[in-house]
Amino acid sequence: KVFWWYNMYSSADWSLTPRPMYPADGRKVFDIYTQPASIRTEIKRDLGEFPFPGFWGPAAGMTTPQGSADCVSCWIAESAKWVEQRQSPTLTTIYLPHLDYNLQRLGPNDPAIGADLNMIDEIVRDLVEFYEVRGVQPIILSEYGITETNRAIHLNRHFREQGWLTIKEELGLELLDAGASKVFAVADHQVAHLYVNDLALLNDVKALVASIDGVDSVLDGEAKTERGIAHERAGDLIAVSAEDSWFTYYYWQDDAKAPDFARTVDIHRKPGYDPVELFINPEITFPKLHIARRLLQKKLGFRMLMDVIPLDATLVKGSHGCRPTDRADWPMLLSAIDALPSGDALKSTDVHEVILRAVG
Template identity: 55%
Template structure:
């Protein structure tokens, strides 16, 4: 049977109800299950588990990014599908079902995969230092066709202070476009909209019901479209969003103990991970702590176990055994308390923060930064500053779009923990296949396609 899997990011049972009538009705008709979040409950880890049927111990995706010990570099939001170990769901089904095809639309690790049709965000980086918003597709010819018929992908609505519904709407339109021209057996569609307001405002904010209604309408229309073409629909999420109010700065803590190595560059500080004795790679509510000096491991463990806001400390070999996950993970994984999350901040004086700190720079920062969803409230005229930057860019001049705040207390929602209240667990709508974990979602999708 042909199947569409719609990933409504951040959807949990706590959000369903009167503000999401269409998804609530779909759940009532076709079934609702919640399951334990993957550990860590992060985009890339959860998606890899759903698409391989294995845990991070096997597929190796221990976070949205990690420290590569060989190159001594932190690498976040990489895109090659080769980073995900193990057989993918489309390879399994292609072996079983003659003529099977798969479209993977904006799920992560979506470059150079063996899926038949892929679309993923991928800026161009010309040699003159510019960043040009674009997409990458497979086959490559889809890129020009999509842009001609749907317009440019609204990249600023996909991440940053302007993130919002427009990116999810474009992705939904691309899903229809692929369906009408290629009719894949399995469509994997990513709708990220809820991730933005839930992190910025928190799940209990007064503005959230309006945002729920927006994605409910968009997802509901896409469900109706697929069902009109006799395509079975499953709705999934990777995690729920928990309210938070406490940012934790592990690298500042390690700095106080003299364990960080900092480099002064053009009047600012940067973190030298390879030269540091201990440092943390923060990712929402978990942080991989890398200990380059083995003699410090007992001291690091003791410090973290006694740090307020850290609920748990895990050792990767005990969690995942030996293998790719433990090779990529930190020596310890710190898990935040339910109301806390980890920043990557390592400077003590904001005047010395690296130039990228106040910009959207997901690849250069040694950790995830949800403050990129905000405009700095201390700026008197942030939109005027953005307009000036864009004008400079058009004139071929370089500039720094430094409009992102350094106040981590602005963030009100996060995820990453696997121990969450039942109504904050991720969901699967539309399948009777028993689902207890993210890896079970893989089997539910396979079962739907087989039948």
């Protein structure tokens, strides 16, 4: 598994994935995790350090002093070749994230996306030719298609207005107390899992969410089963947005009381996905100077927050999760293998069988 989710502790013989180090002094040190552990040192020696700032955050998909706009996907592609040349696995799964960035940052209809398509096309072409020379049959698979968005939906703020959300104040800032809340939402792009601790409110929650502009549907137990998503850890209800909308995790009503991590890249503390992490706050007059100051503080050993992320969800122009109306926005599978089923569409769960047939 080469940066393919979910990566750690799987049954794969060789794995590489981004994983920072978190020393006890509060620092975050960019790094990767590998299995076996020994290849971590070897691959960094041969390919150089993984350009972590380009993997996620404001620098992702952008040309920076750390590298070109496509530096992350290039590094991942080279690491896949590195593994193939030494181990020749029966099956290698590779995740190339480049299109995830500007399609969300700018939207799929922005003219600048053409350059991103050319970049990823070149990386994929090089990989396909590399594997075909070695007698390996490539399968090109996209996980989702991203559609244009113009509306952000703040479910937790709606729940707070109803008195269903519990907020804990710490040092003058607000934290969501999920366990003490009657209802809370975990947002993930155009899908949100709604956890209802007081089941007497289930129908009220469903009715409220269904009435919010931009919400396409609210799935209960039976509907979840029909969609094949009735997992034991799924929300009691699942909200799906319209394709021009998406869900935020925001729960504060005053930006001055937003938690300190809200203005940083922090995927672990935020109760939901935050694509606004792709942006630098436009209200910062001299962002490069601000970042340099923070990096100097870090270098000198001071505690600091890389507080450059805005709190403006309207900046996001692309998202995914719902089923788009236009089939051109659906994910796709491309291959010359004989294992592809007939027809022009297949279920996501059928991809597993296609891969098994290809491996033989």
